[in-house]
Amino acid sequence: MFEIGLTHYLVVSAAMFTLGMMIIVMRRNAIAVLMGIEFLLNAAALNFVAFSRYVTGDLHGQLAGLFVIAVAAAEATIILAIILNIYSHMDSVNVDEADLLKQ
Amino acid sequence: MSFYTGLMFYLLAAVVLVPGVCILFSRDIVHAAFWLMASLAGVAGLYLMLGADFLGFAQVLVYIGGILILIIFGLMVTHKEKVSLHQIARKRLLLPALVTGAITLLGLLTAIRGTSWAGATEAPLEPTSARIGYHLMSDYLLPFEVASILLLVGLVAGVYIARRREQET
Numbered sequence: 001m002f003e004i005g006l007t008h009y010l011v012v013s014a015a016m017f018t019l020g021m022m023i024i025v026m027r028r029n030a031i032a033v034l035m036g037i038e039f040l041l042n043a044a045a046l047n048f049v050a051f052s053r054y055v056t057g058d059l060h061g062q063l064a065g066l067f068v069i070a071v072a073a074a075e076a077t078i079i080l081a082i083i084l085n086i087y088s089h090m091d092s093v094n095v096d097e098a099d100l101l102k103q
Numbered sequence: 104m105s106f107y108t109g110l111m112f113y114l115l116a117a118v119v120l121v122p123g124v125c126i127l128f129s130r131d132i133v134h135a136a137f138w139l140m141a142s143l144a145g146v147a148g149l150y151l152m153l154g155a156d157f158l159g160f161a162q163v164l165v166y167i168g169g170i171l172i173l174i175i176f177g178l179m180v181t182h183k184e185k186v187s188l189h190q191i192a193r194k195r196l197l198l199p200a201l202v203t204g205a206i207t208l209l210g211l212l213t214a215i216r217g218t219s220w221a222g223a224t225e226a227p228l229e230p231t232s233a234r235i236g237y238h239l240m241s242d243y244l245l246p247f248e249v250a251s252i253l254l255l256v257g258l259v260a261g262v263y264i265a266r267r268r269e270q271e272t
């Protein structure tokens with residue numbers, strides 16, 4: 001049980017991904033949804049790094065994790081700009097109220 | 104030695120996963136932001152345990168030092184008054200969230216159990232920064248440049264989208 005292997009990291013990553021999905025479904029605040037997306041991205045990057053150590057044994061997985069972090073930074077910037085815009089238009093960051101395209 | 108490694112792993116796994124549950128149920132969105140910080144720090148610790156020292160510190164720099172500050176700024180700008188948290192809507196959403204979570208977790212665990220991770224060799228623990236630098240400047244040069252252009256475009260687009268439009272307001 002205390003011998004840590006690849007599967008341990010994969011299970012932690014799967015649980016993290018699940019939590020991110022649940023946060024996205026359950027929270028109605030747009031910024032909380034952004035937190036859920038960060039969870040998903042971190043779970044994927046953790047998988048990459050675990051494979052890098054336990055399966056391939058080289059650095060390509062870690063480089064993929066590095067690019068995930070870079071893309072997450074760009075994505076968070078854009079999402080926050082969009083959230084600010086939604087807030088200035090409808091005075092709310094509730095994702096259920098931002099349904100102008102549906103009407 | 105192995106005992107302490109295992110203990111450390113389970114501690115870090117708890118640091119990663121317990122804040123996730125807290126984000127799911129916290130009433131105050133600022134508390135959720137600080138729980139997210141704990142979780143991201145736990146992921147950085149897991150990176151260090153996996154021998155990815157450069158990535159661990161990049162995680163701390165970019166996520167905790169950058170994205171989390173952005174999120175907290177976003178919270179400060181968008182929550183002028185105490186926003187009601189729509190408790191009824193959240194109770195209504197608990198069942199869909201549980202169903203989504205159960206399906207995701209079952210699918211992922213089935214995939215993990217069903218795959219034989221053949222050829223699993225443990226890489227030696229050694230510093231990675233220099234080798235990552237060589238990779239970024241040789242065979243990963245194109246993705247590196249594309250990522251830097253993506254970041255530049257993302258920042259410019261963020262400024263453009265979020266700017267205040269005087270003629271409309």
